[in-house]
Amino acid sequence: MTIPSHMKAMVFEGAHKPLVLKDVLIPSPSENQLLIKIRACGVCRTDLHIVDGELDKPKLPLIPGHEIVGTVVTTGSDVKNFKEGDLVGVPWMGYTCGNCKYCKAGKENLCVNTGFTGYTIDGGFAEFTVADSKFCFKLPEKYANASGAPLLCAGLIGYRSYSMTDPNAVNIGIYGFGAAAHILIQIAIAEGKRIFAFTRDGDREAQQFARSLGSVWAGGSSEPAPEVLDAAIIFAPVGSLVPKALQDVDRGGKVVCGGIHMSDIPSFPYRLLWEERDVCSVANLTRKAGESFFSIAGKTSIHTSITTYPLDKANEALDDLRRGRLTGAAVLVME
Numbered sequence: 001m002t003i004p005s006h007m008k009a010m011v012f013e014g015a016h017k018p019l020v021l022k023d024v025l026i027p028s029p030s031e032n033q034l035l036i037k038i039r040a041c042g043v044c045r046t047d048l049h050i051v052d053g054e055l056d057k058p059k060l061p062l063i064p065g066h067e068i069v070g071t072v073v074t075t076g077s078d079v080k081n082f083k084e085g086d087l088v089g090v091p092w093m094g095y096t097c098g099n100c101k102y103c104k105a106g107k108e109n110l111c112v113n114t115g116f117t118g119y120t121i122d123g124g125f126a127e128f129t130v131a132d133s134k135f136c137f138k139l140p141e142k143y144a145n146a147s148g149a150p151l152l153c154a155g156l157i158g159y160r161s162y163s164m165t166d167p168n169a170v171n172i173g174i175y176g177f178g179a180a181a182h183i184l185i186q187i188a189i190a191e192g193k194r195i196f197a198f199t200r201d202g203d204r205e206a207q208q209f210a211r212s213l214g215s216v217w218a219g220g221s222s223e224p225a226p227e228v229l230d231a232a233i234i235f236a237p238v239g240s241l242v243p244k245a246l247q248d249v250d251r252g253g254k255v256v257c258g259g260i261h262m263s264d265i266p267s268f269p270y271r272l273l274w275e276e277r278d279v280c281s282v283a284n285l286t287r288k289a290g291e292s293f294f295s296i297a298g299k300t301s302i303h304t305s306i307t308t309y310p311l312d313k314a315n316e317a318l319d320d321l322r323r324g325r326l327t328g329a330a331v332l333v334m335e
C-alpha cells in the first residue's frame with residue numbers, strides 16, 4: 001500500500017481533558033519496529049486511569065491505547081519475526097531493557113526500565129502506530145478484528161493470573177466477573193477446570209453471564225463457596241476479598257490477585273493463611289506467557305463480548321466505561 005503522510009489520532013494532552021482528534025504525522029519505524037495499520041484498539045480501565053490523572057508521568061502529548069489489532073505495513077531493517085501483511089497484536093508491555101537483574105532472571109515483567117504502550121509509548125487510538133517487533137504477537141486470523149482486541153490486555157493478564165495457580169487445581173474461584181474473567185473462563189473450562197464465579201452481591205446479570213459461559217456456580221462474593229476451592233483468582237479491586245478467598249480455598253491453595261490496584265486488605269486471623277495457603281499478586285506480562293496464551297487461544301474459539309465505537313468517539317467510549325454503562329469491553333474500530 002502507499003502510506004499517506006498523515007493519520008487521524010485521538011491525542012491526550014493532560015489529565016481531566018477530553019482527548020482531541022488530530023491529524024498527525026505517521027511515525028516511521030526504527031530498525032526494530034513495525035509500522036502497523038490499526039484495525040481496532042480496545043479501551044481498557046488503565047486508559048481511564050491515565051486520562052483521569054490516576055497514573056502519573058504519562059508521555060505528553062500521548063496517543064493512548066494498548067490493545068492494538070492491526071496489519072504490518074512495513075518493517076524496520078533489523079526485524080526478522082514479522083513481514084508485510086502479517087496480522088499483529090500490540091500489548092501493554094512495549095519494551096523491556098534485557099539488562100536489569102529481573103530481565104536477566106527471566107522476570108521481564110518486573111523490569112525497572114519498561115516502556116508501556118499507550119502510556120510511555122504512543123499507542124493505538126489512531127489509524128497507524130509503530131511498535132517494537134520483539135514485543136508484538138502474531139495473531140490468528142480469527143482474532144484479527146475488534147473482538148480480538150480485549151485478548152491483548154484482559155486476556156493476557158487473566159491468563160497469566162490463571163497460570164500462577166497449581167496446574168492440578170480443579171475447583172477455581174474467580175472473584176470479579178468482568179473482561180478478564182469472561183475470557184479466562186473459556187480457556188479454563190476447555191482445560192477441564194470447574195469455575196465458581198463470585199460477583200458483587202446481588203449482581204444477577206453478571207452471575208447469569210458467568211453461568212452462560214459455563215461456570216458450575218455463580219453467586220455473591222459474601223456467600224461461602226459451595227465446595228472447597230483449590231485456587232482463587234481475584235480480579236475485583238476489593239481488598240476484603242483476600243481473606244474471604246483464603247476462607248474458601250483448601251489447605252495448600254493459592255489466592256492470586258490479578259489487578260493493578262486494590263483497596264487495603266483488612267487484617268485477618270492467621271488460621272486463614274495456616275496450612276500453607278498462599279497469597280500473591282500478578283504484575284504485567286512475560287512474552288513467554290503471552291506466546292502460550294495465543295497458542296492456546298489459536299486452538300480454542302474464544303468469544304468476547306464487545307461494544308464498538310469509531311475512533312473519533314473515543315471520549316464517549318471512555319465515559320461509558322467510567323460510568324459502568326457497558327456490557328463487555330469497549331473497542332475503537334478504524335477499518
Ligand SMILES: [Zn+2]
Pocket residue numbers: 044045046047066092153154
Ligand atoms: Zn489494559
Ligand SMILES: [Zn+2]
Pocket residue numbers: 096097098099100101102103104108111112113
Ligand atoms: Zn530490565
